[in-house]
Amino acid sequence: MTQKILAAHAGLKEVKVGQLVMANLDLVLGNDVTTPVAVNEFNKMGVNDVFDKKKIAIVPDHFTPNKDIKSAEQCKCIREFAHEKGIENFFEVGQMGIEHALLPEKGLVVTGDVVIGADSHTCTYGALGAFSTGVGSTDMAAGMASGKCWFKIPEAIKFVITGKMQKWVCGKDVILHIIGMIGVDGALYQSMEYTGPGLANLSIDDRFTISNMAIEAGAKNGIFEVDDITLQYVKEHSTRTPIVFKADDDAQYSRVIEIDLSTIKSTVAFPHLPDNTRTIDEVGEVILDQVVIGSCTNGRIEDLRMAASIFKGKTVNPRIRTIIFPATQKIYLEALREGLIEIFIEAGIAVSTPTCGPCLGGHMGILAKGERSLSTTNRNFVGRMGHPQSEVYLCSPAVAAASAITGKISSPEEVM
Amino acid sequence: MFKGKAIKYGNNVDTDVIIPARYLNTSDAKELAAHCMEDIDKGFVSKVKNGDIMVAGKNFGCGSSREHAPLAIKTVGISCIIAETFARIFYRNSINIGLPILECVEAAQDIEEGNDVSVDVATGIITNNTKGKTYTATPFPEFMQEIINAEGLVNYLKERTE
Numbered sequence: 001m002t003q004k005i006l007a008a009h010a011g012l013k014e015v016k017v018g019q020l021v022m023a024n025l026d027l028v029l030g031n032d033v034t035t036p037v038a039v040n041e042f043n044k045m046g047v048n049d050v051f052d053k054k055k056i057a058i059v060p061d062h063f064t065p066n067k068d069i070k071s072a073e074q075c076k077c078i079r080e081f082a083h084e085k086g087i088e089n090f091f092e093v094g095q096m097g098i099e100h101a102l103l104p105e106k107g108l109v110v111t112g113d114v115v116i117g118a119d120s121h122t123c124t125y126g127a128l129g130a131f132s133t134g135v136g137s138t139d140m141a142a143g144m145a146s147g148k149c150w151f152k153i154p155e156a157i158k159f160v161i162t163g164k165m166q167k168w169v170c171g172k173d174v175i176l177h178i179i180g181m182i183g184v185d186g187a188l189y190q191s192m193e194y195t196g197p198g199l200a201n202l203s204i205d206d207r208f209t210i211s212n213m214a215i216e217a218g219a220k221n222g223i224f225e226v227d228d229i230t231l232q233y234v235k236e237h238s239t240r241t242p243i244v245f246k247a248d249d250d251a252q253y254s255r256v257i258e259i260d261l262s263t264i265k266s267t268v269a270f271p272h273l274p275d276n277t278r279t280i281d282e283v284g285e286v287i288l289d290q291v292v293i294g295s296c297t298n299g300r301i302e303d304l305r306m307a308a309s310i311f312k313g314k315t316v317n318p319r320i321r322t323i324i325f326p327a328t329q330k331i332y333l334e335a336l337r338e339g340l341i342e343i344f345i346e347a348g349i350a351v352s353t354p355t356c357g358p359c360l361g362g363h364m365g366i367l368a369k370g371e372r373s374l375s376t377t378n379r380n381f382v383g384r385m386g387h388p389q390s391e392v393y394l395c396s397p398a399v400a401a402a403s404a405i406t407g408k409i410s411s412p413e414e415v416m
Numbered sequence: 417m418f419k420g421k422a423i424k425y426g427n428n429v430d431t432d433v434i435i436p437a438r439y440l441n442t443s444d445a446k447e448l449a450a451h452c453m454e455d456i457d458k459g460f461v462s463k464v465k466n467g468d469i470m471v472a473g474k475n476f477g478c479g480s481s482r483e484h485a486p487l488a489i490k491t492v493g494i495s496c497i498i499a500e501t502f503a504r505i506f507y508r509n510s511i512n513i514g515l516p517i518l519e520c521v522e523a524a525q526d527i528e529e530g531n532d533v534s535v536d537v538a539t540g541i542i543t544n545n546t547k548g549k550t551y552t553a554t555p556f557p558e559f560m561q562e563i564i565n566a567e568g569l570v571n572y573l574k575e576r577t578e
Contacts, residue, residue, distance in 0.1 A: 020559055037443045037483055044570050046577075063441055070441035120481040120505055136483035136509035138569050146573075150559070184428055185475035189504050218475060220504055273428060360437040360480070379479060381432040388436075388455040 001223055001247040002191040003153055005131040008245070009114045017252075019153045025055065026130075027108055028143040029117030031099055031356075032060035032071065035078040037137035038118060042081075042144055050085045051147035057089040057108055058082050059099040062356045067363035097328025097354045100124035100212060100296035105328055107238025111226055112245055116140065116149050121296050121378065123214045126192075126223035127207035129230050129244065133221050154220045156191040157182075158253040161198030163262035168412040170306065171206030172298055172376065172396040175213040176267040178259065180277030188218035190254060193247065195225040198261050204233045205302040212297045213378050216274040266411055268374075269394040272382045280399060280411040290373040291316070291404040292385075293397050294325025294352075295359045298376035301331050303397040308340040310401035310412055311347040317407035322349040323365050329354060349404070361385045367392075374403050417536050418495040418516070420467035423460070424529040427473035431485040431506065434477065440484060448484050449491035466493040469535060471527045473499065477506025486510040496535045498542060498553070500524040511560050514567035518542065520553035537564065 003015050010021040030038055035058055050056055058078055063071035082090035089108060096102060100121050103109050113130040115122060120134035135149065143149050159178070179186070192214050194207075202210070207224050214222025224230065226244045234242045266280040293299070293307050304326060316322045324344050326332035332354065335341050344351050358365030359377040367373055367386030372393070375385070380392035393409060402412045433455045435448055442448065453460035470489065476499040477485060486509045489497065497510070497517045510517045516537045523542045527533060531546040538561065540553040556564065566572035 020557065033437075033440045033482065033484075037487075040443065041570050045574060062437075068441060074441060074443070118481055118483075120479065122481075134481040134505050136481055136486075136505060136512060138483060138512035139508060142512075142569055142573060184478060185501060185503075188475065188501060215479075215505075218478065218503060360432070360440075362437055362440075379430075379432070381430045381479060383436055383455040384432050 001193050001225065001245050002131050002156060002221060004245040005112060005114060006151055006153060015153045017153055017155050020150055021153060022148050022150050023114050025116060025143055025147050025149055026113035027055050027057060027115040028140060029057045029099060029103065029115065029119065029122060030140050031062050031119050032064060032075050032078060033062045034118035034137045034140060036074045038140040038144065039077060039081045041138050041141035045141065045145050047145040050087065050144045053086045053088050055147065056087045056144055057103055058087060059091050059096055059102060060093065061096055061098050061354065062360065063362050064355055065093050065353065095329060098296045098299060098356055101300060101327035101331065104128060105237060105330055107240065110234050110238050110240045110242045111230060112243030116143050120215045121212050123219065123221045124208055124212040124296060126211035126214065126221050127204060128234060129224055129226035131221055131223065134215060154189055154191045155254040156193050157187055158256045159192060159194045160256065160258045161194055161196040161202070161261060162258065163198050163260040164201040165261045165264060168398040169264055169266055170396050170398065171202060171209035173264050173267045174259065174261065175210045176269055176277050176394065177264050179213065179217050179275045180267065182217055184216060184273050184275045185218040187214065190219055192217065192219045192222040194223070199225060199227055201261060203302060204229055205300045208300065209297055216378060266396060266399050268399065268409060269380055271380050271391040271393065274380060274394060283409045286372065286393065286409040288320055288374050288403060288408060289371040290365060290367065291320055291322045291400050292358050292365055292373060292375040292377060293400050294327060295356065295377040296327065297378045298397050299325050299327030299331065301334050303376065304331065304335045304340050307397040307401040308343045310398060310415060312343050314347055314405050314415065316348045316404040320404055320407055322404040323352060323358065324349050325352045325354060327354055358385060374400055374409055376400050417534060418467060418469065419534045420469045420495055421465065422469050422471045422527045422529060422531045422533050423464060424527065425472040428475045428478055429472050430479035431477055431482050432479055434485040435482065435488045440482060443484065445487050445491040448488040452488040452492045461492060464492055464494065467495045468493060469533045470494050470497045471524055472497065473524060474501050476502050478503035481505045483509045483513065486513055486515045490515040496537065498523050498527070511563050512569040514564055516564055518553035520551050523551035523553065526551065
């Protein structure tokens with residue numbers, strides 16, 4: 001499926017694994033960390049204009065609202081660049097959201113697109129049947145100038161999904177289960193492609209989470225076969241026409257892995273790699289200092305609903321700091337209207353404006369030496385959320401909510 | 417041809433430890449270089465000498481797409497990285513900024529910290545002068561070699577449009 005999308009965007013009938021192609025881009029993305037470097041490189045190229053003012057998105061979401069003078073300078077640099085070049089999709093604080101939740105919501109990515117972003121979690125849009133992948137700032141600069149990017153055609157791993165998830169299990173548990181099984185380099189340079197009858201039981205938000213963490217298995221992208229759920233989402237969010245690509249029945253894969261959703265349990269990744277997973281019944285006693293719910297991985301409305309259904313009428317352990325980050329302003333507003341924000345505040349939780357802040361140890365929830373955070377984010381590397389001797393455990397919104405109440409890593413059944 | 421002492425690391429060295437996010441509020445290469453590797457090797461910046469060669473295991477540079485990571489490594493004086501495998505975004509970024517990187521399982525496993533190593537990027541031949549051994553890495557496809565020769569994608573594109 002990935003091969004077909006790339007071939008079409010390179011103007012080729014077919015491509016082979018390992019072939020280098022130059023593909024046309026439908027969207028080029030950057031944030032406040034990566035875009036300043038890209039602006040520098042862009043200026044060195046001696047090009048005046050970007051290739052298409054509509055096909056570039058710049059989202060200041062990492063150190064925003066600005067945490068210090070230096071980050072304010074970075075944002076100023078990209079704001080001025082966006083203004084000067086007439087870039088239409090620059091999302092200021094107040095309208096923005098975490099980039100990978102925001103772009104699909106704004107209808108900027110649709111089925112069949114090729115998207116590059118100077119952010120590793122750009123692979124999120126595979127949920128929509130688009131090819132999208134993370135690149136660096138120089139690729140972003142070249143993409144903004146030319147509207148093209150070079151790719152090596154990847155091999156694919158096929159995941160055949162069957163069954164239906166148990167209560168409290170969601171897309172996050174599915175992807176942690178997969179990464180635990182294949183490892184943090186288990187899909188290195190490859191495409192992860194999801195198909196099978198079980199897709200009907202995965203919501204679009206579950207799919208965004210699963211595609212989002214493809215990079216945590218080393219993959220180039222994580223892409224879902226297109227179905228009614230995909231097309232319904234695209235129709236509701238964009239006026240553009242989706243182009244549906246489907247893998248051939250005789251397509252070649254490097255591996256085929258079957259995933260029966262009904263056998264997956266709530267899963268937690270222990271420090272310091274996302275593949276260091278244990279199912280909830282194997283966790284043991286892990287006492288926490290902080291719980292974070294949000295990010296490009298799990299800050300969507302279904303995630304907040306799941307957390308709220310556990311927090312309703314309860315309060316968090318008074319020893320724990322719990323912080324919730326709706327991923328976009330729209331999600332924030334939806335949560336407000338549905339009464340979820342009230343549930344969170346009454347439970348003793350800090351609710352924040354959208355930002356990537358705590359996920360990458362930027363701001364808004366930094367850990368001190370020896371502290372432990374359970375988080376619905378995507379990485380638990382050494383020092384990821386603060387001090388090099390702090391620890392991050394990754395889980396679903398349901399496990400995070402239950403654990404905030406008990407003060408240690410717990411299954412939702414323990415509190416419900 | 418590069419020549420220098422090997423500085424060795426293990427598997428899955430991620431970009432958060434190469435350059436922690438708390439320093440990403442700047443894109444100044446020298447400032448970034450001053451904090452390179454500090455969360456896993458506090459002594460790195462003081463021990464590294466211009467031309468030294470970084471050697472690592474599998475999946476080097478996994479995690480974030482921050483180009484600040486290869487930029488910090490290049491600016492601190494590392495001439496070349498040899499690893500069993502690289503994470504793909506780090507691989508692209510290194511080539512795009514003109515930092516040579518080579519995949520060679522044998523060299524990555526056999527070279528020890530402090531070994532005197534020479535690298536010929538064009539042929540992929542790595543020589544361990546301390547042990548008197550040579551290893552052969554997969555050479556770059558021509559297209560990537562041209563980008564490295566131009567010292568990065570920007571120069572490569574400029575040369576082609578001029």
